[in-house]
Amino acid sequence: MNKIERYLAYDGKASIICANTTELIEEIRKIHDLTPTTTAAMGRFATICGIMGLTSIKENDDSITVQIKGSGPVGTIVGVVKRENNISKIKTYMQNPLVELPLKSNGKIDVGGAVGNVGFLNVIKQSDVTDAEYNGLVPLVSGEIAEDFTEYFATSEQKPTVLALGVLVNKDGTQSAGGYMINLMPDATENEITKIEEALSKAPSISELLANNKSLNEIAKIVTGDENIQLLEDNLEIKFDCDCSKEKFEKGLISIGKEDLNKIIEEDGRAEIVCQFCNKKYNFNKEELEELIKKI
Numbered sequence: 001m002n003k004i005e006r007y008l009a010y011d012g013k014a015s016i017i018c019a020n021t022t023e024l025i026e027e028i029r030k031i032h033d034l035t036p037t038t039t040a041a042m043g044r045f046a047t048i049c050g051i052m053g054l055t056s057i058k059e060n061d062d063s064i065t066v067q068i069k070g071s072g073p074v075g076t077i078v079g080v081v082k083r084e085n086n087i088s089k090i091k092t093y094m095q096n097p098l099v100e101l102p103l104k105s106n107g108k109i110d111v112g113g114a115v116g117n118v119g120f121l122n123v124i125k126q127s128d129v130t131d132a133e134y135n136g137l138v139p140l141v142s143g144e145i146a147e148d149f150t151e152y153f154a155t156s157e158q159k160p161t162v163l164a165l166g167v168l169v170n171k172d173g174t175q176s177a178g179g180y181m182i183n184l185m186p187d188a189t190e191n192e193i194t195k196i197e198e199a200l201s202k203a204p205s206i207s208e209l210l211a212n213n214k215s216l217n218e219i220a221k222i223v224t225g226d227e228n229i230q231l232l233e234d235n236l237e238i239k240f241d242c243d244c245s246k247e248k249f250e251k252g253l254i255s256i257g258k259e260d261l262n263k264i265i266e267e268d269g270r271a272e273i274v275c276q277f278c279n280k281k282y283n284f285n286k287e288e289l290e291e292l293i294k295k296i
């Protein structure tokens, strides 16, 4: 299970959410047939999108669409997040999932090279109930994902945030994946900020902590430097969930118009549509396509 826990540190002056998304990222790796490089990029991206589903979505019908368009070879990355009570439901897409780059000189996966450091990160929050829409756009900082989202939180949401995301992956698949996000309350003192900074400077990377089987509770203590953290929530979850259906793709086919549908019937006699988020295939035979033309 993908375990997520929320804590308060320093008597409520800092909050921290920790996520172990190893199983989720392995599931996404298999769905999109990701390479080690794209597993690392997508793993970091999907982890923060999933966390945002729990920290930024308040109502069940709201959604967040996150898009990274960078200059690197993986192309566009998209995540759509919804919330159902304590569950963050996420679906993701990457334009070029088969990209594989050599390791950097420090032995780490070159996520920044794969995503690119020129481009933008776009976050669109939509509410089905109020019809309100919020759109935040920031230029990419490094393409390493965590830095780019930190910039987004600081400039678009005015929320100074410490964000760490990590994925450990080898040819057999995802070994560990997860992240944490620390936010300071306005009443945090210099002393507490210094303690957190010191703890962060000594802490191993999140993927290393998870690979060494540290619990989320232990991780929250290590990265905040507070032994007396208080548990807020431990029943949170991030799940892969695609809401595609044959009906949705029917609407898409109808929207391409009579002429093009007739062309498909003449040339192929059938249509196969693949969902770009979950790779599920939907087949429409000649009769079904002819029925759709009648609806236009």
Ligand SMILES: [Zn+2]
Residues within 6 Å of the ligand: 242, 243, 244, 275, 276, 277, 278, 279, 280
């Ligand atoms: Zn789908």
